[in-house]
Amino acid sequence: MKKIHYIFSFMILCAIFIVIVLPMIPFFRMSPFAFLLIAFRSTIFLVLAFIFLLIQIIFAIFAHKTRIHADKKGILSTVIIMSLLLGGTWYYSAGNQVYDLHQVPAKKSGQIRILSWNTNHAIEKDELLSVVKELKPDIVFFPEEWQGQNTKVFDCDLDVPEDQKPTHCYLDSLIDSYEYFKEESPLQTLLVPKKYGLYSVESGEPYYAGFFATPPANHSESPYILLAHIQRPEFGIGTSWWQKHMEWAKEKSIYENMIAAGDFNATLGNIGGHQLGELEDMAYALNQNQAGTWPTFLPAFLGAPIDHIFIGKAYKPIWFGVLNTSKKSDHRAIFGIVEKVNR
Missing domain, CATH: 1.20.58 (Methane Monooxygenase Hydroxylase; Chain G, domain 1)
Incomplete structure (x- = not known):
């Protein structure tokens, strides 16, 4: 015995x-x-x-x-x-701090509020709109959300000629933002306020990886934005897709006034550090042990923090948190608040 x-x-x-x-x-x-x-x-x-x-x-x-x-x-x-x-x-446990929506700090002038939520296209439009209106984010990342034609989350009029591929529309009656999407990235949707100007959505990214949006030249204060939905490693496929997508994201993350967010399908341990190119992970910058964002059926401290917000050197992190959002999705949302660094 x-x-x-x-x-x-x-x-x-x-x-x-x-x-x-x-x-x-x-x-x-x-x-x-x-x-x-x-x-x-x-x-x-x-x-x-x-x-x-x-x-x-x-x-x-x-x-x-x-x-x-x-x-x-x-x-x-x-x-x-x-x-x-x-x-x-x-x-090795993740953090256990998950915030209810009402615990997110109130909106203040001069700050940029960032919401990222992989909804797994399981959340109804009205619920999404309710969350957006309550949290009042400036930039909204939906790494895996679409409803209807052209991958739009919210219905809106396309203001481009019919012979061109649409990349944006204006949400006038909803939240005064432009909604950006791409035919080559059929899962991802980005919301950016009208005051930031009309962005151009770049071509050439790996399929399904997300997309890169460039602010107009006459809006120097507007950030470059990368919406990420990095392909997860899978048995039988390996990590080649994930590595290719991450290389693209790192190559694009070179600007000081840049924000990258979404589902990276990787913890910082998987990524190998707290940097994405020249950008830094917000939770790490605030010395936080980020709570797990996936899957939602596990307690936060046992989950994997695979959703991230990375920011450039032009921004100072003010607040970051994993949110207690609907369990209809297998991901918890994340929220960040930054402000411009005075130089």
Whole structure:
């Protein structure tokens, strides 16, 4: 019985080694399996702790019935392994702070308010509009939301000739913003206020990756914007799409007055740091342990923070939070507030 106990303990130690060490190996790091290990290490440690505890209870019951006394080495190894598992759960966990909509700071002059929400096209238009009106964001990123023709979230009139591919329309009666979309990026929609001017949506990005929007030349205070929906790594496909999409996003993220946001399908651990090109992750800049944004059925501290807002050096982060939004979507929304740096 003791031999079986030692073998089982050794297997748990091997599992701990795999979860911690394998993602550090360069050639393994870019595999879909490594992505899952990095994103959900806390959950894996917690599951291993539960299994280990359950087996220890079974061993204890059996030992009591057979009057086999545990030796000091067995007790010590059990304590050490359980400490490693619980410590790993705590160390690798995401943040647990999730905010209700009314907890988001009120709108102030001179600030830019940013909302990003991968709704998984599961949220009704009226609910989306209600969230937007309550939070009063300036820029809204919908990495995976479309309703109707031309991927528009909200119905609006297209103000381009019929022989051209539409890229925007004006939401006059709703929130005084332009709505941007692309035929080559059929899942993504971007809302930008009219006061920022009419943006041009660039061509040439990888399919489904999102799109890059450039402000008009006569609006120097308006930010460059990148809406991201980076393809997730998948078994059978690998990470080649994800790497290609991330390379595109990093190449575009070179401007000081730039904001990039959306679903990156990666934690900062997957990305390998807190930078996207020349931009910095907002949660990291505010010294926050970002709560998990996906999936919503897991508690926030066990989820994976794969949705991000990155900002250029021209902006100072004021507030960032993961929001308690509808569980109809498998992603929680994120919200950020920045202001221009005085130079």
